[in-house]
Amino acid sequence: MLGQLIASGLALGSIYALLALSLVLINKSTDVVNFAQGEMAMFGTFICFALLTKAGMPLIAVLVLAAPIGALLGLATERIAIRPLQGAPQVNALIATIGLWMIFHHSAGWIWGYDPVRFPSLFPSDPLNVLGARVAQNSLGIIGVSVLVMILLYLFFAYTRTGIAMRAASMNRRAAQLMGVEVQKVGLLAWALATAISVVSGFLIAPLTFLDFEMMFAVLLKAFAGAILGGFNSLPGAVAGCLLVGVLESLFAAYVSTAFKDTFAFCIIIAVLMLRPQGLFTRRLEAKV
Amino acid sequence: MSLNLRTLCGAVVLLFLAAIPFGLGNYGHYLLATIMIYALVALSFNVLLGIGGQISIGHAAFWAIGAYACALSVIKLGLPFLLGVAFAGIMTALFGALVALPALRVQGHYLAIATLGFALIVQQVLFEWETLTGGRQGLFVPRPWLFGVELASDFSYYYLLLGIFLLIAWITGNFARSFTGRSLAALRMSTVAAECCGIARPRHIIIAFAMSAFCTGISGALYGHLLGHLSTETFSLAVSLSFLSMAVIGGLHSRAGALLGGAYLALAPEVLREFKDAQMVIYGVTLVLCVQFLPRGLSSLLEPVQRAFNSLHRRWAYPGHPRFSPGTQDVDARDNPRIKSRDAHDGA
């Protein structure tokens, strides 16, 4: 029983982890937190769904298109709503992403309606037996993809020129510019990449949760909880944090109360922010004066 | 004694606000009352975000706490209306001070998340606590009684709301010009420098949150009595986001901004009636555009007008004065040495 709960928790946590990776990616590169990340994922997934149903495209073809669709969405958003706010106080960018949240969340409902729809899965539906617990193949797919994306992003940031340049740009924009980093492109690249990952995530998540405009709302909050728990600038930390949140949520729902399981996640957020704002896995950063 | 043009403008606006209900019908009175209620919330954002630079996307929770605290104290404890409103404000202020604690540790997006978490917890608790909030039926709130007179109509209620708005606007204006308020602004401009000037961050952040919560709590209390009915669904995330939007769009630095924000939030659903589904989308678009093109909000459109008035007034009142002749720097100087910083701006 406990094993099953933990397995479900990990499956749940990996959903949060996929979204958290996008959040951390944008934050690592541009020092902006995109509140609308989940909604953009959902919006992009709806576009994929439209291609499936209206255009009648096969699932694999739409899967291939998912990342480019996400990339375009991210590019357009960054260019129109975020780039013009360079140089303004940080709070403005935050408010802009809140505005984007409102736009994507409600326009999805407006365009495609409010009823949840079935989204086909890439995986066969019979669950597998892993170490005594039954896990849906789709969930295993999600876990696999999140770990893969995390590894790729980690290597990207640590070892490629572009990745290092992006980290530099987020830490000190002007210094990075003086070093020859094209900071404009950094923002574009970060948003394009992050949204591409998000839409693919949506593609994987929708079969489990049904596709509707509320799909990503709770996921975003739990992704935040996990990212904060793991230390917002750390990719592996965010994944670990999210898996932990998933497991804790699963256990809490089973042993304490299902009604308050969302509340539990928010309590985690607040507790971590109060006690150890830098997360469990990162060291304290002092601001240099 | 020279006539202060600014006071004159203020008087004109006040007269307008007092007279306007006479030209409108019942529904218009209801809308005016709603504008005042939202404007109170906008004032709370003026303090917290405008002066203090602290972001909150959970203000619906304060609104809820205020609404239920007042309604329940009137219904269950039999408190007179105004006392119930005051009680609601104080209760909410205490919660505000509580929410300030995470704010002392984190800033920016982390704080936004913490406030969001707080709001969702409050909403969940109220939803589950059916004996308190009436469950699916909700809570019915009686019309307010003031000094033995029932304010049965929205017409009369509006004047009470206008009075309360002016009182709170006066208080928040005093705050902006006070040492505490200016120190709070200093903390926003440069936390490190302010602390090294002897300004204690914890005290000021807690005061900012408590004040902001107080204003929103009062607004919630008054809203409950306007609507006559409370249900936990009213206090959702969408409401928190609408509050933030309207405060930013109206302008975070003046009373005029608060009124404009309140008017925006109250009237937009009317104007956008055909676009019912797209309302929130339009709010979002307006917010994104506003933050880009009009970061100081709609009230910033009034600033050039104000400056022109000030300049005209000085030239009229002090003809030939070297400092105020045309061509000199447009300086906000007065006879009174009470000179404020630019952002502690008590608007029109």
Next chain:
Amino acid sequence: MALLEISRLSLAFSGLRALSDISFDIAEREIVGLIGPNGAGKSTLINCISGLYRPDAGQIYFAARDLSRCTPHAIAAMGVRRTFQNLQLFQEATVRENVTLGLAYRYQSNVWSELFDVPSARRKRTAASDEATRILADCGLSDVSEAIAAKLPYGTQKSVELARALAGYPQLLLLDEPTAGMNPQESRRVAETVRGLRDREGISVLLIEHDMRVIMSLCDRIIVLDHGEKIAEGSPAEVKRAPAVMRAYLGDERDHA
């Protein structure tokens, strides 16, 4: 009894030793210079004294209190004020407001009296305003008092920051590269101001500087840091001759001599 006693101060950032076992005193009415190559730990030391960093070990005694356990605002209230290497002015505010904020903490009263604008609150504001006017005049900033800080030339901004620090009537002033980015004339003026502060007001100064002319002419004593360690301490003449200093600074002396 020295005004400031630093005893075995150490601080490390993620394994990098920023300060190692630093000890020295500052007496009353003394101007002490703090020099060393970039990255030596000078700003870190000032950040520790003003409370922005908490040291890993050691004590900082000022007026019989250990500053290393105090918050920055408490330290400022005790009489230790500072300026910043990368200017931390209240950019949106006027020069007058910057200075007034420098003395605001002394006028902090009951919030309630401020919220209702009672006469006592108004009197305090007027008193503070008068005091700010005096300070602005003393610092030669009366002409620009209504200008927005962000719009002023660099040198004037530095003067504003100094005026703001002085508004607290400090006993100890920590200046982090006050003449950075200035021409020789401006630097000399800053040096004269600092000397005047010591002579007339009795303020002690700890001064981080790279301009050797200013350091040599102004300081009673000089402390030299390198890689977080104190490598020399003494009068300007002594320090100039110390071999350790020559080694640390090889190359710089030629530029500034």
